[in-house]
Amino acid sequence: MGEYSVWSVLRGGLTGQTHWKRAWRDPDPKPAYDAIIVGGGGHGLATAFYLAKLHGMTNIAVLEKGWVGGGNTGRNTTIVRSNYMLEGNAHFYEKSLQLWEGLSQELNYNVMFSQRGVLNLAHSDAQMDGYARRGNAMRLNGIDAELLTREQVRAWAPMCDFSERARFPIHGGLLQPRGGTARHDAVAWGFARAADRLGVDIIQNCEVTGIDVVEGRVTGVQTSRGPIKAKKVGLAVAGHTTQLAQMAGLRLPIESHLLQAMVSEPLKPWIDCVVTFGAGHFYISQSDKGGLVFGGDLDGYNSFAQRGNLPMVEHVVQCGVALMPSLKRLRLLRHWGGVMDMTMDGSPIIGKTPVEGLYLNGGWCYGGFKATPGSGWVFAYTMAQDRPHELNAALSLDRFERGAVLDERGAGPTPGWH
Amino acid sequence: MLRIDCPWCGPRDMVEFTYVGDGTLRRPEIGAEDGHFDYVYLRDNPKGPHVEIWRHGVGCRRHVAVTRDTATHEMLATGKPGEGAS
Ligand SMILES: Cc1cc2nc3c(=O)[nH]c(=O)nc-3n(C[C@H](O)[C@H](O)[C@H](O)COP(=O)(O)OP(=O)(O)OC[C@H]3O[C@@H](n4cnc5c(N)ncnc54)[C@H](O)[C@@H]3O)c2cc1C
Ligand SMILES: [Zn+2]
Numbered sequence: 001m002g003e004y005s006v007w008s009v010l011r012g013g014l015t016g017q018t019h020w021k022r023a024w025r026d027p028d029p030k031p032a033y034d035a036i037i038v039g040g041g042g043h044g045l046a047t048a049f050y051l052a053k054l055h056g057m058t059n060i061a062v063l064e065k066g067w068v069g070g071g072n073t074g075r076n077t078t079i080v081r082s083n084y085m086l087e088g089n090a091h092f093y094e095k096s097l098q099l100w101e102g103l104s105q106e107l108n109y110n111v112m113f114s115q116r117g118v119l120n121l122a123h124s125d126a127q128m129d130g131y132a133r134r135g136n137a138m139r140l141n142g143i144d145a146e147l148l149t150r151e152q153v154r155a156w157a158p159m160c161d162f163s164e165r166a167r168f169p170i171h172g173g174l175l176q177p178r179g180g181t182a183r184h185d186a187v188a189w190g191f192a193r194a195a196d197r198l199g200v201d202i203i204q205n206c207e208v209t210g211i212d213v214v215e216g217r218v219t220g221v222q223t224s225r226g227p228i229k230a231k232k233v234g235l236a237v238a239g240h241t242t243q244l245a246q247m248a249g250l251r252l253p254i255e256s257h258l259l260q261a262m263v264s265e266p267l268k269p270w271i272d273c274v275v276t277f278g279a280g281h282f283y284i285s286q287s288d289k290g291g292l293v294f295g296g297d298l299d300g301y302n303s304f305a306q307r308g309n310l311p312m313v314e315h316v317v318q319c320g321v322a323l324m325p326s327l328k329r330l331r332l333l334r335h336w337g338g339v340m341d342m343t344m345d346g347s348p349i350i351g352k353t354p355v356e357g358l359y360l361n362g363g364w365c366y367g368g369f370k371a372t373p374g375s376g377w378v379f380a381y382t383m384a385q386d387r388p389h390e391l392n393a394a395l396s397l398d399r400f401e402r403g404a405v406l407d408e409r410g411a412g413p414t415p416g417w418h
Numbered sequence: 419m420l421r422i423d424c425p426w427c428g429p430r431d432m433v434e435f436t437y438v439g440d441g442t443l444r445r446p447e448i449g450a451e452d453g454h455f456d457y458v459y460l461r462d463n464p465k466g467p468h469v470e471i472w473r474h475g476v477g478c479r480r481h482v483a484v485t486r487d488t489a490t491h492e493m494l495a496t497g498k499p500g501e502g503a504s
Contacts, residue, residue: 300436302470309420
């Protein structure tokens with residue numbers, strides 16, 4: 001298969017670039033593995049990679065019902081940040097951000113991680129106070145954060161409305177300079193290729209239809225390509241988490257909701273950081289192809305449909321135009337939706353379940369792309385060691401029953417509000 | 419665009435409503451020892467027909483019981499809470 005490098009590109013120049021091989025194998029499932037990961041999104045693939053690389057577990061498989069990266073990994077707005085306030089979240093997301101910083105080298109695959117800065121705008125004095133508090137909490141945790149004045153925001157994002165007529169005048173903002181974006185497909189493909197090179201079987205078009213549990217212990221899974229045995233099964237299926245958990249008899253504090261995203265026609269470079277609106281739900285960045293990528297709120301009702309409705313498109317665009325009036329001259333190129341696994345406190349669940357050998361990675365809400373490497377790293381640890389790492393200890397499933405919820409937003413137990 | 423057939427006002431656009439959530443949950447009796455955790459946190463989250471409550475905020479301001487397919491968004495039935503659809 002070979003390393004990807006500038007030399008292989010140059011060498012290929014002599015042979016018309018015909019030397020490229022497929023990036024990962026397409027094996028048939030074996031009858032048994034040491035561990036199975038359900039879901040070939042970024043999280044499942046990252047888990048497999050770290051299990052093989054750091055825990056020596058190479059007789060493992062990733063089972064994906066469709067194609068690798070066809071779920072939320074390939075549908076998100078690619079914002080990566082670690083600007084969390086609560087202890088149980090902050091260190092986990094910061095670990096993930098640190099892994100992003102070396103990921104292209106680690107995977108020998110360019111994930112196009114661009115630390116262009118994530119800027120959250122404030123539109124009132126109270127919001128500035130809130131950001132000062134969050135920024136201070138981050139800095140106490142060793143995470144970069146800068147409170148910007150209105151004039152500093154203007155230098156970062158001059159396309160925002162700084163006129164007298166602005167509907168929501170900008171007071172300032174909170175910047176995380178190390179935050180940014182990455183190429184979503186490349187993250188899935190890079191982890192898939194790197195895991196495959198370590199011997200992991202990546203099996204596409206293989207839907208898990210049942211989980212075998214004998215006397216409270218996992219023994220394997222039923223799939224559309226036959227039964228497969230394994231003593232350890234990890235779920236990383238995002239929007240379908242409750243569906244899979246149900247196969248093992250578990251009811252979870254999760255609802256599946258619908259989130260849409262949109263991209264405009266391509267432009268010359270216009271916005272070189274990620275900007276989030278503080279008076280409504282709207283976030284925007286520019287892809288390397290030039291399209292403006294943006295999104296906003298959930299549509300608001302339970303859904304597995306992977307497509308949204310026009311009222312939310314209109315609402316998101318209204319927020320965008322209120323913040324950046326020149327957007328109204330643009331045409332929308334595409335919009336799409338994904339199935340979000342929304343938890344009751346807005347934070348993810350990574351850990352053990354009441355079923356021995358069954359591990360859960362889900363409840364990512366809108367924010368799981370940024371967590372991809374960190375999630376795989378701690379989930380691999382949890383599956384290999386049969387106990388959570390200290391970085392995911394607070395993200396356990398039993399936190400709801402213990403009253404130890406991690407509700408960054410303080411929205412309460414209504415999944416659609418996080 | 420979804421349309422909800424309000425039992426009091428007739429068919430209206432979804433933008434007139436707010437989503438309240440799962441309509442099958444039953445609050446435990448006051449003073450009950452058990453059931454609160456399940457009621458507050460756990461959900462069936464079906465992929466398919468889902469019984470749910472919407473509030474007609476821009477109309478009659480009442481709760482409407484809706485059965486909707488979460489896989490297709492098809493509206494299967496609407497009615498008054500506690501009757502028919504829920
Ligand atoms: C519109 C949108 C915008 C977003 N924006 C951001 C953002 O800016 N920043 C951010 O950090 N996060 C964002 N997210 C969230 C992020 O995309 C997800 O949290 C993250 O990608 C989840 O990764 P995953 O690997 O867990 O899930 P997925 O990529 O969805 O992978 C799960 C896989 O499981 C498979 N699967 C399901 N059921 C089965 C089964 N029975 N058998 C086998 N396989 C199965 C699916 O086919 C799927 O490929 C956004 C999401 C959406 C939809
Ligand atoms: Zn009505």
